Amino acid sequence: MKYFLAFLIFSQTLLASDDWGQNGHRTVGETAENYLKSRVSKKIDRILNGQSIADASTYADEIKSDRAYDEYKPWHYANIPFDQTYAEAEKNPKGDIVFGIEECISKLKSNKLNKEQEQFYLKMLIHLVGDMHQPLHFGLKEDKGANDFKVKWFYNPTNLHSVWDTKMIESYNMSYTELSASLPELSKSEVQSIKSGTLLDWVEESRALTQEVYNSAEADENLSYRYMYDWFNVAQLQMKKAGIRLAVILNDIYS
Template identity: 30%
Template structure:
């Protein structure tokens, strides 16, 4: 009986546990797969060369590395933990580095720092490949609206919800439930999103250093939009259907912007 109670308590805790991955593995792989065909030939060649140093084939192969490193390399995982998000919901979705990103520990400054490492040909291949891995993931992260939201609820992690009679939270819904509700496998989803290029943002031109802050502010405004935070504790398929196009558009934007960022770093 005591063991059964312990198991039930653990299960309850896991139901309400904060989500660990922005977009979930599928979303991050979608961003990577949408980006890769958009690379210029020189950038694509350098990406392939760096990936090959570890026997890897594509950007999708490293899309979730920055999350996995938390378990595989606790030191680097701890060092990079704050690089996955930026909390600017309390600041009217306006990015100010001194106020919102002390010490450069946020996704905006992490992107800028890793771009500099990747583009520095005097660095070792190992350093530059690690920067590439971080960038593929962090560009996905900054386009997940809850990764730019409120500090007070940890990007929606503490907003507990019921979906289909099961416990979840707002962050987890935006991480994976919205995309999963399309009920498409990865290949089909990539094809679908590639066919909807008219939903790409207008600002997918050359990368500029100010861009990550702009991306974060745009994501924050999505998170703050009326209705994103449900009025009650229960949501249903109607919520998923309403906001899945927004999540998909963010994945598309992330892919296009990642491609331009890599083009600039590897030109």
């Protein structure tokens, strides 16, 4: 039994590295809670049986180890050529991150879900909005969203996707509560600007950053302190935006 538990923990750690990592997603969830309307926060607390949004945020990665949920794996990303918008690009017939977010919102607004179904789609939505702000979730199909873009992180072999998922966050060496508290302070006008726009506006904003991130490194380059200095503040702002926009969506669904 102990070997099975060790394997399960190890497997979930690997799966969690697919996007923002556990600390990144929990930071998004913790941030969202600060922007929820009081009555919305109470409704979500009841739906999740007291589990925090931060704790619920990693669920969509954890279920990847269960083949019964394989149909939801394409919901975590969308591969789009740089010379096309999401609206113009050919869509994955199995769905993608935009489809997944829209489907979750539609289900949660339908008032046709039982408690278990509502928990599922709420947890999926929490996670996917975080994914949408990790720019390499809109990476190129040919390199699997920069998973095949090989680089080094402090001389250790890795890939550019992993640098943005976990390596920078791990190097910052903070818990998700500490990381949440360290996110940039924003003015009311800055917060309002982040809240404005549509889902597709937010997607295209992330995609513009995707291209910048692809240009931020060369194949097999060793990335270290300078890369952290240049880009970690961008990752922090993306997590902040994700939390604010998640709250916008949840306030709209549950108000």
